[in-house]
Amino acid sequence: MDVEEALKFTDHLALTTTGKHLDSLQKAILRGAWDNQKYKEIAQEHHRSEKYVKEVGFKLWKIISSALDDQQLCKANFRAKLENLQASNIVSLVGNGCIHIGNISAENVHSPEVSQPEPQDKDKFNEKTSNSEPKVHLDLGDAPEPNLFYNRTSELTTLKEWILENHTRLIAILGLSGIGKTALTLQLIPQIQHEFDRIIWRSLRDAPPLASLQTDLIQFCRGGAPVPAPYPEERATTGGLPLLEYLRSHRCLLILDDIQTIFSSQQLAGNYQPGYENYGAFFKQIAESSHNSCLILLSWEKPREIAAVEGENRPCKSLQLNGLGPEAQEIFREKGLAEPEKWSELIDLYRGNPLWLNIIATLIQDLFGGSVSEFLSYDTLFLGDLESLLQQQCDRLTASEQQVISWLASAIEPADISKKPDNLQLSPPELLKVMQSLGRRSLVETVKQNGRSHFTIEPAIREYITNKK
Incomplete structure (x- = not known):
C-alpha cells in the first residue's frame, strides 16, 4: 500500500462515516503521518498554526478509529495499522475505485449526481461499529469544509x-x-x-x-x-x-x-x-x-x-445568530496578533463576526506586523476585503432601504424612527416596513433608550455606507 492508496481508503472511510470527503488539510495530515512528519512541519508547509493542525488531526484520528473499530489508532501508528490491515487481507484496493473491507465492498462514489447503492448495501457502510446505535444515512456533499469552531x-x-x-x-x-x-x-x-x-x-x-x-x-x-x-x-x-x-x-x-x-x-x-x-x-x-x-x-x-x-x-x-464575545480571541491567537489587552476593542468594532475578524486579523498581520494598537490608531475603520462582502448584502437593498440605512449611518446616536428627518420621503407605514425589512436582513441593531426602541447599525456597515456616499 502506498500513500495514494492510503488516502483513497481513508477518504472512503471518512465519507461513509461522516458523509463528507477529506478536506485538503486532513489529506496533508495523513500524508505527513505516512512520512513520519511532525505536526509542526505539516503546519509550516500549509501555513497553519501547529495548534490548529493538531486539533484537526485529533478529530481525524477519531473518525478513522471509529470507522475501523480501533481506538488505539493515532498519527504515530497510522501507516503501520493500514499496512497490517492490507497484509491481513482485511483491506484491499482494486480497480475503478472499489474498496474491499473484509467481506464488504462498495464503489467509492457518493456524489449527488451519481446513482447511490441500493438501500440494503448502503446500510452496511452507514452502520456504526456499535450495533446498539441506529443506522444513519448521511449526505453532506453540499456542506462546506468545516472551519475552526468557536464556542457556541x-x-x-x-x-x-x-x-x-x-x-x-x-x-x-x-x-x-x-x-x-x-x-x-x-x-x-x-x-x-x-x-x-x-x-x-x-x-x-x-x-x-x-x-x-x-x-x-x-x-x-x-x-x-x-x-x-x-x-x-x-x-x-x-x-x-x-x-x-x-x-x-x-x-x-x-x-x-x-x-x-x-x-x-x-x-x-x-x-x-x-x-x-x-x-x-x-x-x-x-x-x-x-x-x-x-x-x-x-x-x-x-x-x-x-x-x-x-x-x-x-x-x-x-x-x-449574533457575534462572538471573548471566545473570538482565539482567532487572534491563531493569527499571532500582539497586545491581547486590545483584542476586546477589535471584537466590539467588528461585532464579533468570525469571518470579519479573520479578515481584519490577517490585514493587521500583513500591514502592521500584528500590532493591534497601530491598527487602531487610525481614525478610519479599515474594511479591506470586507467591502466585497458588505457590497453583496447592501446591493440587495431597495431604494427606500438605502435611504434609511444612509440616515442611520449619518446619525451620531441611535435613531428614534418617530423623529425621522424631513428629507426622508417615506410615510410612517412605509418607514415601518423598511425597518422591518432591514431587521430581517440583520442590518440594524435595536437599542432601548428611555423605554423606547432606537436603531443603529454596526460600525463596519456604517463605514461602508459612508464611503459609498
Missing part, C-alpha cells in the same frame, strides 16, 4: 432542545455572512445525528427550482433509489406533498443553506424571485404538517413564512 454552547443547547425535546419541525438560523451559521450547524450534526434516520445538506446557491430540489431530497430519503416515474410534478410545485410522505415514514434532518439566493434583490426582505414563490408554501407546509422530521434553513434574510408561523409553543423557530 448556548446556541447549540437551544437548537438541541428545539429539535430533540420540542420536536420543532422548521428552524431558521439567520445572520450576516460570516457570522457562523454554517459552522454552528456542522457542529450540531454529530451531536444529534443518531436521533435521525437520514441527514442531508443541500445548498441553494444555484437557486434550483423546488421540483428539482424535492426530487433530489426524495431520492436520498429512498436510500438512493431513483424516484419513480412519472414524477407528480404538479404536486412538487404546490407545497411538497411527495416529500412529506417520506418525512413521516423516516425521521429526517434536512439542511438547506444559502436560502437568500431564492429571494429577489431590490425588494423588501423575503420576497421570492419569480418562479420561486412555491418555496414559501413548501416551508409553511413543513412547519404546519404532522411529521417527526426537521428542516433547518440557513439564510442572510428571514423568510416571511417563518415570521407568520413561528412562536414559543409552535413547531417553527428562528435563531438570530
Whole structure:
C-alpha cells in the first residue's frame, strides 16, 4: 500500500462515516503521518498554526478509529495499522475505485449526481461499529469544509432542545455572512445525528427550482433509489406533498443553506424571485404538517413564512445568530496578533463576526506586523476585503432601504424612527416596513433608550455606507 492508496481508503472511510470527503488539510495530515512528519512541519508547509493542525488531526484520528473499530489508532501508528490491515487481507484496493473491507465492498462514489447503492448495501457502510446505535444515512456533499469552531454552547443547547425535546419541525438560523451559521450547524450534526434516520445538506446557491430540489431530497430519503416515474410534478410545485410522505415514514434532518439566493434583490426582505414563490408554501407546509422530521434553513434574510408561523409553543423557530464575545480571541491567537489587552476593542468594532475578524486579523498581520494598537490608531475603520462582502448584502437593498440605512449611518446616536428627518420621503407605514425589512436582513441593531426602541447599525456597515456616499 502506498500513500495514494492510503488516502483513497481513508477518504472512503471518512465519507461513509461522516458523509463528507477529506478536506485538503486532513489529506496533508495523513500524508505527513505516512512520512513520519511532525505536526509542526505539516503546519509550516500549509501555513497553519501547529495548534490548529493538531486539533484537526485529533478529530481525524477519531473518525478513522471509529470507522475501523480501533481506538488505539493515532498519527504515530497510522501507516503501520493500514499496512497490517492490507497484509491481513482485511483491506484491499482494486480497480475503478472499489474498496474491499473484509467481506464488504462498495464503489467509492457518493456524489449527488451519481446513482447511490441500493438501500440494503448502503446500510452496511452507514452502520456504526456499535450495533446498539441506529443506522444513519448521511449526505453532506453540499456542506462546506468545516472551519475552526468557536464556542457556541448556548446556541447549540437551544437548537438541541428545539429539535430533540420540542420536536420543532422548521428552524431558521439567520445572520450576516460570516457570522457562523454554517459552522454552528456542522457542529450540531454529530451531536444529534443518531436521533435521525437520514441527514442531508443541500445548498441553494444555484437557486434550483423546488421540483428539482424535492426530487433530489426524495431520492436520498429512498436510500438512493431513483424516484419513480412519472414524477407528480404538479404536486412538487404546490407545497411538497411527495416529500412529506417520506418525512413521516423516516425521521429526517434536512439542511438547506444559502436560502437568500431564492429571494429577489431590490425588494423588501423575503420576497421570492419569480418562479420561486412555491418555496414559501413548501416551508409553511413543513412547519404546519404532522411529521417527526426537521428542516433547518440557513439564510442572510428571514423568510416571511417563518415570521407568520413561528412562536414559543409552535413547531417553527428562528435563531438570530449574533457575534462572538471573548471566545473570538482565539482567532487572534491563531493569527499571532500582539497586545491581547486590545483584542476586546477589535471584537466590539467588528461585532464579533468570525469571518470579519479573520479578515481584519490577517490585514493587521500583513500591514502592521500584528500590532493591534497601530491598527487602531487610525481614525478610519479599515474594511479591506470586507467591502466585497458588505457590497453583496447592501446591493440587495431597495431604494427606500438605502435611504434609511444612509440616515442611520449619518446619525451620531441611535435613531428614534418617530423623529425621522424631513428629507426622508417615506410615510410612517412605509418607514415601518423598511425597518422591518432591514431587521430581517440583520442590518440594524435595536437599542432601548428611555423605554423606547432606537436603531443603529454596526460600525463596519456604517463605514461602508459612508464611503459609498
